Amino acid sequence: MTRLILTRLAQLPLVLLAVYTLTLALAWAIPGNPLENSERRPPPEVEAAMKSQYSLDSFWSFYWSYLDSATGVRAARDHFSGRAESERHRLESLHLAPPPRRVFDLGPSLQYRDQRVSEIIAGSLPVSAQLGVIAIILAILIGTPAGVLGGVRPGTWIDSLSLAISLIGISLPSFVTGTLLVLVFPVWLGVGRVGGWGSFSQMILPALTLSLPFAAYIARLTRMGMVEAMSSDYVRTARAKGLPESSVVLRHALKNAALPVVSYLGPACAMAMTGSFVVERVFNVPGLGQHFVNAVQNKDLFLIIGVVLVFSTMLVLFNLVVDVLYRWIDPRIRM
């Protein structure tokens, strides 16, 4: 187990380096000047000066300068060369508090000049994470019972109904379900709120929208597992022992039927937290997903790279967590 965790963690920097290189190459190829943001255009010498502020003069100067500060090499160099120290002395002599030091500096946002990429991520990642986690919890709470109901009695009308609903859940895109939910609850019934984040009434609708495809998938997985488990030998044994049906289904069948669901939860969590930008847009949720889209439109290089790196890290970590959980739930699984 420890070895698994260590190898995966050791691979992470390599994965990130590859992701960084690819992302920057693609983002660099987006046409347009990232610093130009209005119809107005300054003279060429001013424009050149603007570009060199951010090492945007050439691909390689940007590539190395970003790596330098994002990996913490620059901070380490400043520390050992005594620059950080002399800077602190300078400010102390002026009776000023030094600004916070950053070891891993992901750079400034080119569009939102007062924000650092790390601050943007720190502010919006928790929102996306909350949204994603609530959505996954809802998905489990909706999907598992639906799958169990269908799987216990395959072929009945309950089964057909839960299959039909889950088909709709998988096929409808969230901008359709989201808009429908807004129409039904806040607009027609006056329940729940659109926009913002923080209170339960603001969270429930976006979370529900985001959860539907996952709930549908979980329902299908559970049903499949249940159908198989219900016809297995150990369920027959359990019944022969005279156990009540509820105990047979929940304790014996579901435990085994749930394994595929658990292994699906890893990628699902990552997808729910990183793939919510449509839902965030529909409900005006201040999460990370919106930056993913806007940053590309604005050619905000630092932000694009920062967000992609965060998403990649999350994917790697979630898969690791799932692998660990999997072994913990079912000790038969070994490396």
Place this chain on the structure above:
Amino acid sequence: MWKLVLPLITLIAAIALSAAADRPLPRADFTFINRGDITTLDVHQMSWMMDLRMARLLCEGLVRPNIFSREYTLEPAAAESLPEISYDGRTYTFHLRRDAKWSNGEPVTARDYLFSWRRAMLPENSTDYTTLFWMMEGGREFFDLRAADLKAHAQRAKGLSASERREAARVLWEKSCADFDRLLNLHAPDEHTLVFTLNRRVPYFLDLMSMPVFYPVYPPLVTAHDTIDPDSGRVKTDPSWTKAGTFITNGPFRLTVWRFKRDMRLEANPHYWNLAALNVRSIAIPSVEDPNAAVMAFRTGAVDWVSDVNAGYRGELIAQKEAYFAEHRAEHEALLAQGLDPIEIDRRLPPDPRATMHAYPAFGTYFYNFNCRPTLPDGRANPFADAKVRRAFSMSIDKEVLARDVRRSGEVATDVLIPPGSINGYRSPRGLAFDPARARALLAEAGYPDPTRFPVVEVLFNKDSGHDLIAEYIAREWQTNLGVPVQLMTKEIKVFRDDLRTGTFMTSRAGWYGDYGDPTTFLEINRTADGNNDRGYSNPAYDALLDRAETELDAGKRLQLLQEAERIIVEDELPLIPLFVQNNFYLFDAHRVSGVSSHPRSEQQLFRVDILGDGKGAEKALALPAKK
């Protein structure tokens, strides 16, 4: 089984905890939506309208226009009085208010302005408005010298050790500071006096000085966040200096909360010299990106003012207001005849939810560019190099129909470049009216008797904000009224801008917003080789007129010269086709909110806002005086 349930319970607990940690703030005196979120609070870096609005709330410049006067009179703000200007119009002497203070209670001094302007003039801080400082004596020289020094330093630094590099960068910075003092004719003879000299008389320089790029920043705060990069020699300000709790400003309000993409919160600055004049003490600015959500927020009473109504059904909102006016026709027409401010008219008519939509002309014009270069980028001869062809194309568009039936947003069609009534004392020429018969004749005269043989006209535009509808209409007008073949070309905004910059187009959508109260703010964009002359238009006679206006001392004659220059553009040469005056779209209840101005220069100074009937402040409804 518990192994399956335990992670689930842990997750639910974590969510409950993190949600409980987020508490909403109490309602502010005034709440408005300023689009999504602003891009910067650094006054030296701003160019967006929503950022400038914040600058006017948080900071204060030496002068500002009275947005409730028709003439847009400049008034002293952080200065005690308007400056003394020398006889040759080049030397300005400002006396600062002695009671002006930073939000930490420290006095605002003349040296703070020297520091701020030096910062704004540095090449490493350059922005859209850097060149305004080049009008000051030595401004351009300082910029060029520092830029060259930085370049040389970066070259030399490669061969130096870390500590040598650091030392060299520091020495360079000291040299630049000395260069600034030496090159610029800019002095602070005492704490409260500021003197500077321009290269030449600029009649509108005082007007420019109301722009946030001339506002002061608090030197100790900026210095604490500045670092000198040893490799490039550049001075960089860490962006955290504008964060709530850190930011120190000299304006009516101070920043207390800024949660990026969520909300901002301002409270009255207790040290502001004119604190007693503020009618609201707290302002909330929620970040709402979605145009529909912004309208919804207003409708549910959550916000008092929406700065930019962009919902797809804006046309319907405007039509509803028209219907409301029609219901009160007699009264409305009587009020109009008195020449009243539209806001004042709304106040005198009975309250109605439909009346909360407002569309006022802005300080901008929507137009179409012609590429005027002799050849197209692919080497073909450019038919639009001929002014006759350009005239023909512009006379074949019925702009009234465009404004009324295509835009449906209450805009006014125009045949001139400068929005009418926006600049005090200036009158635009007539321009070319819609005349399809004359247009066809002109096209034949220009050598195209058979319009179907005219090269395929490419119309370049980006799809957002209704530009596609306008492009389709214009293409149809050219096809039906002139009979030329037309092809639409839609591009993503960044690519669109690149194509404009490199002249890779035949005709394109375009627009321009003025910066200051002088016709040159619109006319300079057609000067030969101007950075914003996307059309590649070049006319020595036109350039000469602008040059003559620069040196003309008589204000009346100067405006005549500029009027002649505009006439060349809109009647003879047509490097662009003016289509309509841009509008500002606001949502607010005029019976409840005072302080929003409908002046065509479209600047808002939201510290003037008063919520009528809340028992706080002067409770006096502001409006422009009636037109005579």
